[in-house]
Amino acid sequence: MNTIQSYIKDNKQRFLNELIELLKIPSVSADSAYKKDVLLTADFVLESLKKAGCDNVEMCETPGYPIIYGEKIIDKNLPTVLVYGHYDVQPADPIELWTSPPFEPVIKNTEIHPEGAIFARGACDDKGQMYMHVKALEYMTSTGNLPCNVKFMIEGEEEVGSESLAWFVPRNTEKLANDVIIISDTGMIANDIPSITTGLRGLSYVEVEVTGPNRDLHSGLYGGAVANPINILTKMIASLHDENNHITIPGFYDNVEELSTEERAEMAKAPFSLEKYKDALKIGDVHGEAGYSTNERNAIRPTLDVNGIWGGYTGEGAKTVIASKAFAKISMRLVPNQDWKEITELFKKHFESIAPKSVTVLVKPHHGGQGYVTPIDNTAYKAASKAYETSFGKTPIPQRSGGSIPIVALFEQHLKSKTILMGFGLDSDAIHSPNEHFGVWNYLKGIETIPYFYKYFTEMSK
């Protein structure tokens, strides 16, 4: 099956050009101003699946953005792989920190990507990694190397909680029936240290609004006598972590899975340099929950972060005002066994309970999802591992990720199948940040590795 290498060699430029076209469309699902572009991106994905050899390609309507479905069924008796990905992207702001426009993709060389990296919002998360699967399918169908059945399900609301997918999946369990789900929406440790993500954190995302006086007030005439909603909000948020950076919400840790000393020791073997980590982020020190290492803090422990805060006068110069309202967007990363709906309730109850009588508080749940852990002894993991060995020449390391793909738990619940997370991005690719990029080498390596997974999974499933 060495022809995959030659196929990539012959089509490399086209593979890059097609992805660049896809990246030019600003499919920001969080901002309704981009609705037209999100729909244009759906069309693009639909057409690319047809070209790659999919049958029955359709744009499935949902309460929100459409889900693109396509399939290639070659033999009912062969296993079926379901590919999941998303065509929407994170907002690009803060726009001023981008060195090139987020939706005008350019290839630049970096220290970590000497062969170049595509800089654009969505380059890695998830357009680039999703499109690897489309191109891998194109190779398999056009060269007669597709060893099993395949289905694609590409959604447009992953960055805002996949609500329409949660609506779609239970209504289409037959159409989506499969033996394994494959997703490339995570990362690996390094280009010379391939890894497979075996754990994901859950998520609870809420927005809070603190209201004081019924109008903005002059801070001289009222300052000191009336509750300032911004000051109160800072007090309330600050109280959510204690001096050891434990989260203070009652019941928050009740169901948190405690790893054994052995498991933690196993995790600790993953290569990691605290100095390099701090240097890469230009921080004087790390900061987190007492008693846990950096890799544990962002993988096996739950967190609470303010993702946005605003209130009062934020313009040029000075305004001596006491704002009537203050706002914050707060997200909690959850670990397996923490139920996101329950945690959201606990947060709401607690946050409302700590509000002083001088203000009123509104907690609006945004969205959320459950955590997930993949067993490393199942066929899918073994096939993926062998695929990496073949293309990378190295056995991949199983790794817990701090990120969340809530729908993975949803898939297991409704489709009764396991998900294998084959990510080819790097933490340094700046997903969700200005100057997001995806290594050209990583993009092509993904296209190379995926067909091996199909091959080995089919063989091992016999």
Added chain:
Amino acid sequence: MNTIQSYIKDNKQRFLNELIELLKIPSVSADSAYKKDVLLTADFVLESLKKAGCDNVEMCETPGYPIIYGEKIIDKNLPTVLVYGHYDVQPADPIELWTSPPFEPVIKNTEIHPEGAIFARGACDDKGQMYMHVKALEYMTSTGNLPCNVKFMIEGEEEVGSESLAWFVPRNTEKLANDVIIISDTGMIANDIPSITTGLRGLSYVEVEVTGPNRDLHSGLYGGAVANPINILTKMIASLHDENNHITIPGFYDNVEELSTEERAEMAKAPFSLEKYKDALKIGDVHGEAGYSTNERNAIRPTLDVNGIWGGYTGEGAKTVIASKAFAKISMRLVPNQDWKEITELFKKHFESIAPKSVTVLVKPHHGGQGYVTPIDNTAYKAASKAYETSFGKTPIPQRSGGSIPIVALFEQHLKSKTILMGFGLDSDAIHSPNEHFGVWNYLKGIETIPYFYKYFTEMSK
């Protein structure tokens, strides 16, 4: 001198129309986008002083916006009154909360203003109150009732710290020489309870910037392991007040003037209903420093308020990001004897000292000013008191205001003269807030009262 009443009766509509024209120009000094309008407003004031009978009217250049000067010297041996006011206004935002456009003045009746109030940004602070003096002068010059010399000094940077005035005054002490300074930029207790402001708070206004990682990060991949600048900022701000709402900055209270039990008892006589106060602001409870009443908290005690805060994603929907930076605008109201420069230094030193190693902190001082107390036994206060008695038929109550007019202390330092604060606005006029307004009755009452002050001050100065 009853002709002032008839003069007002005959010219009432013109007085209103002229003020409305002045209010139509959006002279927002804090926002450079309005520079042209601020300068147009300066022209308007210049012309209106000429029309009112001033001689030697000039637009005095400064490093910032011009100061309008004009004078009417009738006899070197008579006392000289210096009128100070400002032609700039606060920003209008949040614009969406205005019931009519901030720079399209309209007269509406309200419960407190049955004879109507002019709704517009600057209606009360300070265009309306400044223009009362121009119209009072017009009356005195056009009817031969000017009993003494008068000088006008109207600036355009009061809402952003009066830096150019601080540059101008020491350079023009002779031009500005006077026996008393009169300012209408404060309020009174109620239309049937005239009061004279005898105390002002000082101000220190700073902007803080907390920087964590060198770029925005994915809150899943880094959440819990890296200091979140917004969470850190909330912790730092929250720590600035203890559980009794005392400010925790070391040395902050060192020079705070402690009033005697007698003085506090005297203050407590001012009519005040906590229920009405809470109801007017629609708040469940007041909030402030333990051991002090509401009127003490906003008058004789120093405060620390966040006037604006921002960081991370504040747009529609959800973004799971850890921001690289978080910001806040913080102002401290100071009482007499607290030096604003010293307090600014104390804040800077303390705020930097409480920053954890995981972030860097930048404190940018904006501007500030000293507090001030007027003695109530001097000629100016007595003359003002008698003027109110004549026009209101009631003796005014001396009142400490929580607001700041930093330049009052500046005047005393360089011009060696006392300032009398004759304010005709009400706390409910919503200055610095949406729907700022100024009662038509108050506007005309001010025009009526001012000439009496000139008369009595001249008589008492003999």
